[in-house]
Amino acid sequence: MVESALKVAETRSGQVCIVAVSGRIDSTNANDLLTRLNTLLSSGEKILLVDFKEVLYLTSAAFRVLLVATDEAERNAARFVLCSVLGQVRDLFEMGGLLDAFTILGSREEAVAKLGLA
Amino acid sequence: MARPVGLLYAVDDAVPAGMLVLSALQHIGVIATTLFYPLILAREAGFDPHATLNFMSLCMLTLAVGTALLCVRSKFVGSGYLCPAGYTQIYLGPCLFALQNGGLAVMFGMTVVAGFLQTALAPALRRLRPLLPSEIAGLVTAIIGLSIATLGMRYVLGIQGHREIRADSVVIAVIALATMIVLNIWTKGLTKLFCAMIGMLFGCAASAVLGQLDLSIVASSAGEALMRVPVVQFVGWKFDAALLAPFAMVAVASTLQTLGNVSTAQRINDADWLRPSFRSLSGGVAANGIASMFGGMVGTPGVNVYTACVGLSSATGITSRRVGYAISVILLVLATVPVAAGVFLAVPYPVIGALQLFLGAFVLTSGLQMITARMLDSRRTIVIGLSFAIAVTADIYRDAFATLPPVLQPVFGNSLVLGTTCAVLLNLIMRIGVRKRESLNLEPGPLDREAVEEFLSEQGGRWAARREVVSRATFGLVQVLEVIGSRPGGVEIEASFDEFSLDIRVRHAGAPLALPEHRPSTREIVASEEGERLLAGYLLRRSADRISSRAAGERAETQLHYDH
Numbered sequence: 001m002v003e004s005a006l007k008v009a010e011t012r013s014g015q016v017c018i019v020a021v022s023g024r025i026d027s028t029n030a031n032d033l034l035t036r037l038n039t040l041l042s043s044g045e046k047i048l049l050v051d052f053k054e055v056l057y058l059t060s061a062a063f064r065v066l067l068v069a070t071d072e073a074e075r076n077a078a079r080f081v082l083c084s085v086l087g088q089v090r091d092l093f094e095m096g097g098l099l100d101a102f103t104i105l106g107s108r109e110e111a112v113a114k115l116g117l118a
Numbered sequence: 119m120a121r122p123v124g125l126l127y128a129v130d131d132a133v134p135a136g137m138l139v140l141s142a143l144q145h146i147g148v149i150a151t152t153l154f155y156p157l158i159l160a161r162e163a164g165f166d167p168h169a170t171l172n173f174m175s176l177c178m179l180t181l182a183v184g185t186a187l188l189c190v191r192s193k194f195v196g197s198g199y200l201c202p203a204g205y206t207q208i209y210l211g212p213c214l215f216a217l218q219n220g221g222l223a224v225m226f227g228m229t230v231v232a233g234f235l236q237t238a239l240a241p242a243l244r245r246l247r248p249l250l251p252s253e254i255a256g257l258v259t260a261i262i263g264l265s266i267a268t269l270g271m272r273y274v275l276g277i278q279g280h281r282e283i284r285a286d287s288v289v290i291a292v293i294a295l296a297t298m299i300v301l302n303i304w305t306k307g308l309t310k311l312f313c314a315m316i317g318m319l320f321g322c323a324a325s326a327v328l329g330q331l332d333l334s335i336v337a338s339s340a341g342e343a344l345m346r347v348p349v350v351q352f353v354g355w356k357f358d359a360a361l362l363a364p365f366a367m368v369a370v371a372s373t374l375q376t377l378g379n380v381s382t383a384q385r386i387n388d389a390d391w392l393r394p395s396f397r398s399l400s401g402g403v404a405a406n407g408i409a410s411m412f413g414g415m416v417g418t419p420g421v422n423v424y425t426a427c428v429g430l431s432s433a434t435g436i437t438s439r440r441v442g443y444a445i446s447v448i449l450l451v452l453a454t455v456p457v458a459a460g461v462f463l464a465v466p467y468p469v470i471g472a473l474q475l476f477l478g479a480f481v482l483t484s485g486l487q488m489i490t491a492r493m494l495d496s497r498r499t500i501v502i503g504l505s506f507a508i509a510v511t512a513d514i515y516r517d518a519f520a521t522l523p524p525v526l527q528p529v530f531g532n533s534l535v536l537g538t539t540c541a542v543l544l545n546l547i548m549r550i551g552v553r554k555r556e557s558l559n560l561e562p563g564p565l566d567r568e569a570v571e572e573f574l575s576e577q578g579g580r581w582a583a584r585r586e587v588v589s590r591a592t593f594g595l596v597q598v599l600e601v602i603g604s605r606p607g608g609v610e611i612e613a614s615f616d617e618f619s620l621d622i623r624v625r626h627a628g629a630p631l632a633l634p635e636h637r638p639s640t641r642e643i644v645a646s647e648e649g650e651r652l653l654a655g656y657l658l659r660r661s662a663d664r665i666s667s668r669a670a671g672e673r674a675e676t677q678l679h680y681d682h
Contacts, residue, residue: 024567024596026567026596026600027565028564057589057592057593057596059593059597059600060597060643060650060654061650063653064643064649067640067643067644068644088586088589088593091661092593095657095660096657096660097637098637098640101640
C-alpha cells in the first residue's frame with residue numbers, strides 16, 4: 001500500500017533541482033508544499049522539476065499551489081516544470097483543463113535530460 | 119482494449135479491396151437467408167410475382183440503409199462495429215398478426231411505431247443499465263443462437279410443413295455443413311475465411327444434382343428490366359392502439375437483441391472485454407430503431423442486427439467496420455437488380471438450414487461466454503437459468519401458448535421475446551435488497567482525510583467495488599469536504615452501492631456547493647480562495663458521472679454518483 005501522507009524529497013541533477021512529491025496533496029498539506037517550493041525559488045534555484053510519479057491525487061488546493069508557484073518562478077526568472085504526471089493524477093489535470101497551464105514533461109529522466117541541455 | 123489472438127482484421131483496420139468485396143458478399147449470402155421472413159409476409163399479403171420481386175428489392179434497400187446506420191461510428195447513431203442488418207423472427211409474429219387483422223397499412227404503420235419506440239429507448243440505455251446487465255444480453259444472444267440452430271435443424275431435416283424427415287434434405291445439408299466445418303477448422307487462408315459462402319455453393323450444387331434447386335422465382339424475374347429503382351408500392355400507414363403492446367414488446371426485444379449483438383461485436387474485438395461500452399450500444403439501438411422506421415416508411419418489415427453475421431465475423435476473424443459499408447453499397451446495387459432478389463430466394467431450405475446450424479453454434483457459445491464472464495451469484499443464476507428454461511418452453515408448448523389472448527401472443531409465441539421478458543422482469547425483482555448503505559459522521563473540525571479514505575476504502579473492499587471507481591469517489595468526497603470546511607453540526611456522509619453505481623451523499627450546514635460548467639481562469643484561481651472553490655466545483659462536476667448540490671431544509675446536500 002502506498003503511503004498517503006504527503007512527503008517531499010529534494011535531489012539535484014546538475015542545474016536541475018528535483019522535488020519528488022508523494023502521497024495526496026490537498027488543503028491539509030498544500031501550503032506546506034507551497035512553502036517548500038517558495039523557499040527553493042527564493043534561494044536562487046533556476047530550474048525546479050516537480051516529480052509527480054508517487055502522487056496519488058491532488059485537489060483544487062494543490063492546483064492553486066502549483067499555479068502560485070508557477071507565478072513565483074516567473075517572477076524569479078526560474079523554470080517551473082512538472083514530470084511523471086500519470087494515471088489518475090493526469091486525468092485530474094485533464095479534467096481541470098490545466099494540462100496547458102503548466103510545462104509538463106515525460107519521465108524524470110527525460111525531463112532532466114531536456115532541462116539539463118537547456 | 120487488447121487485440122484478441124486470431125483476429126485478422128479488427129474493427130478499425132483497413133481490409134484489402136478484394137478481401138473486402140468477398141467478405142461483404144459472404145455476409146450478403148448469410149443476410150439473404152433472412153429475406154425468407156419478408157417472403158412469408160409477401161405470400162400472406164397475396165403479392166403477385168412482380169410485386170414480390172419489388173418488395174424483396176425494397177427489403178434489400180432497407181437492409182442497405184440499416185447496415186450503414188448500424189456500422190457507422192458517430193456520436194448518436196451507429197454502433198461503430200461490424201453489425202450488419204438482417205430480417206428477424208421478432209417482427210414476424212406481430213407483423214403477421216397486424217397484416218391479418220388490419221392489412222398492410224397497419225403492419226407498416228406499427229413497424230414505424232416500433233422503430234420509433236426503439237430509437238426513443240437509445241438515449242435512456244445508460245439509466246436502464248441496471249435493468250439490462252450484460253448477462254441478460256448474453257442470455258439474449260444464447261437464445262438467438264439456439265433459435266437460429268433450432269430453425270436450421272428443421273430445414274436440415276426437411277420437416278417444414280410435414281412431420282417426416284426427408285433424406286434428400288439431410289444429404290444436401292450435411293454436404294453444405296461438412297464443407298463449412300472442414301474449411302473453417304482444417305484449412306487456412308481464403309477457404310477458411312469464406313467457408314460459409316463455399317459451403318452454401320456446395321449445398322446448392324448438391325441440391326441441383328438431387329433435383330431440389332427450384333429456379334422458378336429466378337425465371338419469374340426474367341421478364342423484369344435488368345435494372346430498375348424499386349418503387350414504394352403500398353403507400354399508407356395506420357396506427358392501431360390494440361397492437362401497441364405487441365409492437366412495444368418488439369421494440370424491447372429488438373433492443374435486447376441489439377445489445378447482445380453489439381456487446382458480442384465489442385467482445386470479439388477486445389480480449390480484455392468486461393462490460394459493454396454504452397455509447398456504442400446506444401448508437402446501435404438508435405440506428406436499429408431508425409432503420410426499422412425507414413423500413414416501415416418504404417413498406418418493409420423492421421430489421422435487426424443480424425446475429426449470424428456477428429457470428430460469421432467471429433468465425434472468420436474479419437471484423438472491420440469497412441466490410442459493413444461494402445455490404446451496404448453492394449446491397450444498394452442489388453436492390454436495383456430484380457434477378458438478384460430471385461437468386462437469393464432460390465437458395466434451397468436445407469442449405470439455409472446448414473448455414474443457420476453452423477452460425478448458430480458460434481452465436482450460442484458467444485452468448486454463453488457473455489453469461490459466464492460474470493460472477494453468477496444466486497440472484498443471477500435464478501434470472502438466467504429460469505429465463506433460459508422458460509424461453510425454451512415457448513417452442514415446446516407452442517400449441518398451448520397459441521390459445522392465449524392475442525395481446526400475449528407476441529410474448530409467449532416467441533422464445534426470444536419470452537426469455538428476455540422473463541429475464542428483465544426477474545432481474546427487476548431480484549434487485550430488491552441489493553443496494554448496501556453505510557454512513558459516517560464527521561465532527562466539526564479540520565478535515566480528517568484518513569478517516570474518509572479508510573471509510574471508502576473499507577466499504578469498497580467489502581462491497582467488491584472496482585478500485586478505480588473507489589479511487590475517483592475518494593477524490594470526490596475529499597474535494598467536497600475540502601470546500602465545505604469545518605461546519606457547525608459536522609458532516610453526515612452516506613455511501614451506497616450496488617453493482618452498477620456507487621453513490622455518496624454529503625449533508626452539511628451552509629449553502630450548496632457551486633458547480634460551475636466552465637473552469638475559472640488561472641488568474642481567478644490564484645487571486646482568491648473563491649477561485650479555488652470554483653475550480654473545486656468544476657473538478658467535481660467533471661470527475662463524477664453525476665453530481666448535484668441543493669439546499670435541504672437548513673442544511674445542504676451534495677450527491678455524487680459514479681457508474682460502476
